[in-house]
Structures are given as C-alpha cells and as structure tokens.
Amino acid sequence: MDIPSKADVVIVGGGIAGCSIAYHLTKLGITDVVLCERRQLTSGTTWHAAGLVTQLRATRQMTELAQYTGELFGQLEAETGQATGFRRSGSLRLATSEARYEELARGASMGRNFGLPVEAVSPGEIKERWAPIDTDGVVGGFWFPHDGQVNPADVTMAYAKGARMGGARIVENLPVTQILVENGRAVGVMTEKGRIDARTVVICGGMWSRDLAATIGVTLPLHAAEHFYVVTEAIPDLPKNLPVLFLSDEWTYYKEDAGKLLVGFFEPVAKPWGQKGISESFCFDTLPEDIDHIAPHLEAAAARVPLLEHTGMQLFFNGPESFTADNRYLLGETPEVAGLFCATGFNSIGILSSGGVGKSLAAWIRDGRPPVDLIDVDVRRTQAFQRNRRYLEHRTVETLGLNFDMHWPARQFTTARGVRRSPFHDRLLAAGAFMTELAGWERPGFFGTAEEVANVRYSYGRPSWFDNVAAECRNTAGNVSLFDHSCFAKYLVEGPDAARTLNRIGANECDVAVGRIVYTQWLNEAGGIEADVTVTRLAENSFLVVTVAVSQRRDMAWFKRHVPEEARVHITDVTSGLPMLALWGPKARALLAQVSPDDFSNEAFPFGTSREIDLGYARVRASRLTFVGELGFELYIPAEQAAHVYDVLAEAGGAFGLKNAGFFALNSLRMEKGYRHWGHDIGEEDTPFEGGLGFAVAMDKPGGFIGREALARRKANGTVRKRLVQVKVTAGGEPPMLFHHEPLLRDGRIIGSIMSGAYGHRVQASLGLGYVSNDEGVTKEWLAGGQWEVEVAMKRYPIEVQLGPWYDPGNQKIRG
Incomplete structure (x- = not known):
C-alpha cells in the first residue's frame, strides 16, 4: 500500500465524524487531508447506529449544529450521488407525567427561540400521527416536523465520497499506532505502513480514542457501553413513514423502517463494556444478546405498542457505543498537545451531530478558534483524573440512561463520586451538607437535616431544598456565612x-x-x-x-x-495545595477580628485588597472580595492548616450567627447582584461590552492586549447591539423558575433568551440574566420603552428588565 509521507491534516478514524470532518475541510479549501481507518469505514460504531435525526438539543449552539446536520442530509445525496436514506418523517416526544411534560414544554419554548418548528400535541393527536400506540397514561407531547432518520452507513459513505471529490485521501486498513508529538505539538502519526507528517492531527477513533490519546498523556474520558435494540419481523399494514417516537419515561424509542419497527433502549442502569481494552481486530462485531437485561423494557414496549405482543423479533441487537463522563461529546483542540484535535465520545448522538461537528471542527482547524461558542462540548472542560478506567466504568453505568432520564435542574450524578474532596469535606458532611459535584469536586449544594439530604426532590418549580437555601441567603445578608470554595x-x-x-x-x-x-x-x-x-x-x-x-x-x-x-x-x-473559604456577610469583619490580630477596617483593608494575616495559629491570605454582594473575605489557606482554620472560625462564629452555606445559595445571591458566570452568562462569543463588563477593560494600557483591536472596532461603532440584561419575573402567585434559554420577548417579538436564572431570596423574586438584541442599540431607554415577557414552557409571563442589579445597586454593602 502506497501512503503519503505528509499532509496538512491527518484524521484518525473512519466513522461518521471522521468522514464528515474530511468532507468539511475540503469545503474550506483544506484539501491535503488523509483519513486513516484501521479496518473499514463505519466498522466500529457507526454501522449499527439507529440513524435518528433530531434537532432540539440542550443549548442554542447545539441545536443550531443539529439543524445544520438535518439540512445537509437533505442535500448530500444530490451533491455526491451517494444515497443516504434520509427521510424527514418528523418525531414525537411524549410525556407520561406532568414533570416530563414540563421538561418537554421548556425544551419546545427554547427550540422556538432558535427558529425550530415545534407544536404541542394531545394524546388524540399523537394517536392520529402514530396509530399503533396505546396512549393510556400519556399526558401529551410535542411534534417536531423537521426531524427524521437516515441510514448511518450510507450517509458516512456520502461524506467520504464528498471528501474524495474535494481532494481528500481516505485509506482503509491502515491502523494508526501512535500520535507523534514534538515540543508539545502534534506533528503527525505513525501507522503500520510508516510515518505521515502533519500540521494537524484529529482523533475520531470512537471507543478506541481514550487509549490512543493516553499513550501521549492526553485525556479523552470515554468508555464503551452495551447498547440494545430489537428489530421486528415485517408487520402487515404498519403505516409507512411513521414519525420517530420517543418515550423517555419508558426509556424507549421507536423507528419504522421498511415495514418493520426498530425499538431501542436507553436503560437507566447500563452495562459498561471493554474495561480491559478493545481488540484492534473488532470490525462490524456484535456483543452477546443478553435478552434478560432488556426484557423489562421490552415488556413495557409491548404494553405501549400492543402489536409487538404478537410480532416476531427478527433481530436482538447489542453493539458497543462510547459514552463520556458528563454525557456530552468531546470536541476541539486538546489542552495537553497543540495541533491535536478530537471529535469523539458521542453518547449515541453521533449521527445527528455529524454535520455540525464536521463544519465546526473544520473551521476551528482553519482559524485556530471555534466558529461559535462550543463550551458545552469543548474537550478542555475535562479533568486529568477522568482518564481513570475504574471511574469511567462506574460512571458509564449512569451516563447511557441520561439520554432519556429527566434533565432536572441541579440534577446530580450518583455514580463515580467522591474523587475530589476539600480538607473541609467531613466537617461539611457532619454539618448536614448535600454534596453536589463539578469537575469531580464534592461541593455543598445546601445544608439540611439528614432526612432532607437523603430525600432531595428535584423540580422545575421549587425544589425540596428551597427553604434551606432561603435560610442560608437570609443568614448571609443578616449575619455571616461560610462557603467552601476550594474547588476554584x-x-x-x-x-x-x-x-x-x-x-x-x-x-x-x-x-x-x-x-x-x-x-x-x-x-x-x-x-x-x-x-x-x-x-x-x-x-x-x-x-x-x-x-x-x-x-x-x-x-x-x-x-x-x-x-x-x-x-x-x-x-x-x-x-x-491552596483550599479556600469565603466568609461573607455583614458580621464577617467582626468575626475575623475575633480570631485574628490584624486590622480589617475599611481604612486598613479596603475592598480589592489582599494580604497575609494571622488566623488562629495559621498564616492565611485574605482577599477582600465578594460574589454574593455582601461584605466579606476570601481566605486562601495552606492545605495542612485548612482544617485548623475551619475549626477556629466555627468555634468563634457562633457568637456572630455563623452558618455554612452552599452553592445553591451562592447562585441565588450572585443572581441578585448580576454577577456573571463564565460558561453561562459570558463566553467565547460575548465581548466584555456585551456582557456589561466594560469597566474591566483597560483599552488604553501600554502594549494593548489580546482582542483589543476587535474591541476597538466595536467601540468605534458606538452601538452595542447585544447586551446582557437583568430580568425579574413580575407575575403574581408563585412565579416560574428561570434556568436557561427561556425566550425573552419585547412587544411580542422574541429578541433574546435567558442564560442563567435563580430565585432571589433577598429580593423575593424569580430572576435571570439574559441577552437581548436590537439593531439600533440596547440602551436604558429602549429597555424601558417596551412591554417585556419571558416564555416558560410555552406560557408567557410579564417581566421587568434592566441593566443594573436588583440588590444593592450602589454597592454600599460590599464596601461598608
């Protein structure tokens, strides 16, 4: 086999993602592309995917990328001459509980915000569109007319053909044995047939990606799991072109194909696979059927679609797919090695993601930065420990089912917990902490009784910990609270x-x-x-x-x-080595004066100051900052002295009303002050001027800074067309909770959306931060001149909108 000795881009893996990236690179004029497939195209996971094409995802960016994929599938066959099997038959998402209906309705509102066609349907209308179903117990659902299905192998071949037409070279039966790295940068690959030098390398190796990346110290946390579906025998009189049907409450989806039904499952307790590695010879292989594992779900499916009770099963299928630690795929340039990109770990949504992934990553490779905000799936969010095999095996038990589980606000993982703990962990548990998890860190969400912590109730309204958080917020405003921020x-x-x-x-x-x-x-x-x-x-x-x-x-x-x-x-x-406690509240200064001889007065220790202090027997760095809008200090403590400092504060704090507080209270408190959270309220597509952070930009400092020229151009224009605003729901009764991407309307027209939200206990209102847009500029006058509403679960509520915070707008408390 004759292989090239160099290329601009080498892609490792010939599944749908790798072929899409090759196709899209050639569309951008990057034609010196070599794709190396270890066996045959699609032979890992792509070939046995169900081929569902849905467009509503968790965020605007992900939804828009999925919309692009659907549009591309509609034209790829005409462009390449390769059949794709794409059918836009629509999809139905059903709810058998009010909570699920609320989730679906919120998603529908978000989708409409992004121009996605969607409509609510009653059980009777569901029956009209999907005749074989028994609608008993169905509350309602939503119809997505632009969804559909595709043949995964065929569409991959269409990508591959399009890539070849554009100049890319695709080589099968060419395993890559090593990524070559020099001076911290990828410079090519080693294959079984020799070396290929490259400016950029892209790992699209599916379930083999983790192990290949690990050989050069790169973390791609994913793990294979067994994934099941059944295909019936031909069913006489089965309606043709049935929509894809999702019944997440029953962990099941249904797809009509050639007069048969494919019934697939995302069961809540999955079976990890390949714990000891995956054979290089694995090619179009299947796994043992294990009918017992899916029997309960198959029985439920037969009750929901009665014709299954007397229909033979042609195929019981079990094949591996890879799942990541947070159920979001891994995309972008790796933090460890420059010039090394990845597109892998697709959690069973690789087909519907393929077009957007290919388009985005190709632009990222060309421009050196992502074309849109891809924070949700950016590989740089991962943590080094997540490469651990045992961690991934245990987490994968849960992540497969997350595709269909309730997507509750603040829902916590239950598997693979406890890996990162602050020095205060045991003390916080003893104080009644309900632990949440972020980036592996155990962090207190709220504090309560043992019964409250053991029996949390998630909700799209007021969760079970609502009153606990209210008490923590009131204590922070009236006394002083202690927050464990060691995870920062x-x-x-x-x-x-x-x-x-x-x-x-x-x-x-x-x-x-x-x-x-x-x-x-x-x-x-x-x-x-x-x-x-x-x-x-x-x-x-x-x-x-x-x-x-x-x-x-x-x-x-x-x-x-x-x-x-x-x-x-x-x-x-x-x-x-440097855990941190935040001590916030009007009595913070008095408490510190009790345990330290240092001077914490305004004159001696003004806002924005940091210095080392004595605290108990320890030396601690105290920084006068706040993220809650109250007087306070951040305390940076050497790890070996951390427990001592906590105990000293706890012992002295009783006289000042000191209580522990968690991250749920933090979110409420910061929302009242309009403090931004990176990744939610501000990100790669938002400038400081749009995010209301112009005060943190020194345009005229000597030497400039990265991004200054772009900001200068925008400033010269004089008009800020997009702006982060602060939202308060003014509806009477119990107002709806805001979380993310709820549409914002001015005079009945959608002009923005919520980025994050919380209930503000100090101002007693449901609050949010969101972006709004206006071609003539977002000004105080324009905000005041319209009638504002927010849409939550397809219902609209009156709101107030302003630029400044709802709590202490003059910042008197933090500087007092």
Whole structure:
C-alpha cells in the first residue's frame, strides 16, 4: 500500500465524524487531508447506529449544529450521488407525567427561540400521527416536523465520497499506532505502513480514542457501553413513514423502517463494556444478546405498542457505543498537545451531530478558534483524573440512561463520586451538607437535616431544598456565612515578565501595586471572553490567578499558548495545595477580628485588597472580595492548616450567627447582584461590552492586549447591539423558575433568551440574566420603552428588565 509521507491534516478514524470532518475541510479549501481507518469505514460504531435525526438539543449552539446536520442530509445525496436514506418523517416526544411534560414544554419554548418548528400535541393527536400506540397514561407531547432518520452507513459513505471529490485521501486498513508529538505539538502519526507528517492531527477513533490519546498523556474520558435494540419481523399494514417516537419515561424509542419497527433502549442502569481494552481486530462485531437485561423494557414496549405482543423479533441487537463522563461529546483542540484535535465520545448522538461537528471542527482547524461558542462540548472542560478506567466504568453505568432520564435542574450524578474532596469535606458532611459535584469536586449544594439530604426532590418549580437555601441567603445578608470554595482553580504566575505577560493576556490593567486584586477577562482575537479571572499581585514578580473549577485545564492551556515568545514567566497550578473559604456577610469583619490580630477596617483593608494575616495559629491570605454582594473575605489557606482554620472560625462564629452555606445559595445571591458566570452568562462569543463588563477593560494600557483591536472596532461603532440584561419575573402567585434559554420577548417579538436564572431570596423574586438584541442599540431607554415577557414552557409571563442589579445597586454593602 502506497501512503503519503505528509499532509496538512491527518484524521484518525473512519466513522461518521471522521468522514464528515474530511468532507468539511475540503469545503474550506483544506484539501491535503488523509483519513486513516484501521479496518473499514463505519466498522466500529457507526454501522449499527439507529440513524435518528433530531434537532432540539440542550443549548442554542447545539441545536443550531443539529439543524445544520438535518439540512445537509437533505442535500448530500444530490451533491455526491451517494444515497443516504434520509427521510424527514418528523418525531414525537411524549410525556407520561406532568414533570416530563414540563421538561418537554421548556425544551419546545427554547427550540422556538432558535427558529425550530415545534407544536404541542394531545394524546388524540399523537394517536392520529402514530396509530399503533396505546396512549393510556400519556399526558401529551410535542411534534417536531423537521426531524427524521437516515441510514448511518450510507450517509458516512456520502461524506467520504464528498471528501474524495474535494481532494481528500481516505485509506482503509491502515491502523494508526501512535500520535507523534514534538515540543508539545502534534506533528503527525505513525501507522503500520510508516510515518505521515502533519500540521494537524484529529482523533475520531470512537471507543478506541481514550487509549490512543493516553499513550501521549492526553485525556479523552470515554468508555464503551452495551447498547440494545430489537428489530421486528415485517408487520402487515404498519403505516409507512411513521414519525420517530420517543418515550423517555419508558426509556424507549421507536423507528419504522421498511415495514418493520426498530425499538431501542436507553436503560437507566447500563452495562459498561471493554474495561480491559478493545481488540484492534473488532470490525462490524456484535456483543452477546443478553435478552434478560432488556426484557423489562421490552415488556413495557409491548404494553405501549400492543402489536409487538404478537410480532416476531427478527433481530436482538447489542453493539458497543462510547459514552463520556458528563454525557456530552468531546470536541476541539486538546489542552495537553497543540495541533491535536478530537471529535469523539458521542453518547449515541453521533449521527445527528455529524454535520455540525464536521463544519465546526473544520473551521476551528482553519482559524485556530471555534466558529461559535462550543463550551458545552469543548474537550478542555475535562479533568486529568477522568482518564481513570475504574471511574469511567462506574460512571458509564449512569451516563447511557441520561439520554432519556429527566434533565432536572441541579440534577446530580450518583455514580463515580467522591474523587475530589476539600480538607473541609467531613466537617461539611457532619454539618448536614448535600454534596453536589463539578469537575469531580464534592461541593455543598445546601445544608439540611439528614432526612432532607437523603430525600432531595428535584423540580422545575421549587425544589425540596428551597427553604434551606432561603435560610442560608437570609443568614448571609443578616449575619455571616461560610462557603467552601476550594474547588476554584488557582495558578501561581511568577517571573520577571509575569506582569507584562498577564497584561498582554488580560484585558484589564494587571500591573498594579502589591496587594491589589484585579478583575479581568482573557479574550480571544475576536474580543470574545475565554476566561473570567481575578489576578492578585503577591509580590513584584509573583501573582495569583483564580478561575472557575471547570476551566482548570482550559485556562492553563490558554495561558501557556499565549505567553509572548521568550517571556521569562512560569505558571504553576496550586489548586490542590491552596483550599479556600469565603466568609461573607455583614458580621464577617467582626468575626475575623475575633480570631485574628490584624486590622480589617475599611481604612486598613479596603475592598480589592489582599494580604497575609494571622488566623488562629495559621498564616492565611485574605482577599477582600465578594460574589454574593455582601461584605466579606476570601481566605486562601495552606492545605495542612485548612482544617485548623475551619475549626477556629466555627468555634468563634457562633457568637456572630455563623452558618455554612452552599452553592445553591451562592447562585441565588450572585443572581441578585448580576454577577456573571463564565460558561453561562459570558463566553467565547460575548465581548466584555456585551456582557456589561466594560469597566474591566483597560483599552488604553501600554502594549494593548489580546482582542483589543476587535474591541476597538466595536467601540468605534458606538452601538452595542447585544447586551446582557437583568430580568425579574413580575407575575403574581408563585412565579416560574428561570434556568436557561427561556425566550425573552419585547412587544411580542422574541429578541433574546435567558442564560442563567435563580430565585432571589433577598429580593423575593424569580430572576435571570439574559441577552437581548436590537439593531439600533440596547440602551436604558429602549429597555424601558417596551412591554417585556419571558416564555416558560410555552406560557408567557410579564417581566421587568434592566441593566443594573436588583440588590444593592450602589454597592454600599460590599464596601461598608
């Protein structure tokens, strides 16, 4: 076999994702592409996928990418001459409980916000569209006319043919044995037939991706699981072109194909597979049937579709698919190795994601940044420990079923827990913490009795912990509360060029006096926000950077890749050695004065100041900051002294009303102040001006900063057409809770959506932060001149909208 010695891009893996990326690269003019497939195209997972094509996803960006895929499927056959089997037969999503109907209705509202056709349907209308169903117990559902189905193998071949037509070379039976890395950058691959040099390498290896990446120290956390479906014998008089039917409450979906029914399952307790590795020879293979495992779900399906009771089964199918630790796929440039991209771990939505994935990643490779905000699926969100096989095996038991489980707000994983714990963990549990999890960290959500913690009730309305959180918020406003923020990532940046480097990467002025704290964003060349951080100057050549937990590896990689050439600077992740407690509330100063001899007065310790203090027997860094809108301090503590500091504060705190508080209260408190959360309210597509953070931008500082030119162009235009605003629901009674992507309407027209929400207990209102757009500019006058509503679960409610916060708009409390 003659293989090329070099290429611009080498793609590893010939499933639907790899072939789509090759196709889309050639569409952008990147034609020197080689795709290496270890066996035959589609032979891993793609060949046995169900081929469902749905468009509503969890966010605007994911929905738009899925919409693009559906549009592409409609034209790919005409372009390439290769049949795809695409049929736009629509889909029905059904609910057998009021809670599920609420979830579906909220999703439908979100979809309409993005221009997705959807309508509510009654049980009778469902029966009209899907005659074989027994609608007993069905509350209602939603009809998505643009959904459909496709033949996965055929559409992959169409991608491959299109890629070849564009100049790409696709080589089967060519296993890649190693990714080649030099000086931290991918430079090619080694195959069984020799080396191929490349500027960019893309891993699309499906369930083999984790192990291939691990050989070069790259984390791609995914694990295979057994996935089941059955195919009936031909059914006489079965209606043709039935919509795809989703009945998530019963963990089941139904697809008509050639006069038969395919019935598939996303059971809540899955079977991980391939724990000891997956054979390189695996090719179009299936797994043992294990009918006992799916029997309960098959029996439920027969009750829901009675004709199944007397229909023979032609095929009991079991094949492996890969699932990730958070049920979202892995896309983008890896944080460990520059020039190494991935598109893998698709959690059974690879077919419907393929077009958007290919288009996005191709543009990312060409431009060096994603074309749209892809934070949800960006591989940089992963944590290094998640490569652990045992962790992934245990989590996969749960993640397969998450496709159909209730997507409750604040729903917590129940598997593979406890891997990252702060030094305060046991004390917080003893105090009644209900632990939530983020990036592996165990974090208190709320505090309650043993019974309350053991019996949490999720809800799209007021969850079971609503009153607990209200008490924590009231205590923070009236006394003082202690928050465990050890999960926040901390970097020590040192060297003669540390200040110059931070000033180049950060938009605000970071060359400040020792002991000052700077709030800033790290921007991309388009002015979008890549990170939202605080920078504390510890000494002349030493700084502490603090960022959110989920960005720990992302922000480290961003910093390293944007350090000016030859700069004398070094960055060290000190997160594990520097736990942090936040002490917030009007009595915080008095409590600290009780346990420390230092002066915490306004004059001696003004807002935005940081210094080392004595606390008990320990030395602690205290930074006067807040994320809740009350007086307070962040305490950075050496890990070996952390438990001592907690105990000292707890013992002295009783006289000041000190209570523990969790992250649910934090979200409520920060929402009242309009404090932004990166990844929800601000991100890669949002500039500081649009996010209301212009105060954190030093446009005229010497040397400029990354993204300055883009911001200068926008500022010269003088009009901010998109703006983050603060929303309060004014409906009487018990107002709906806001979470994300609820449409915002001005005078009856959708002009934006909520990005995040919470109930504000200090102002006693349902609140949200959201973006609105207006070609003539988003101004106070324009906001005040319209009639505003928010749509929640297909119903509209009156709201108030403003630019400033609802609580303490003059910031008197935090500076008092």
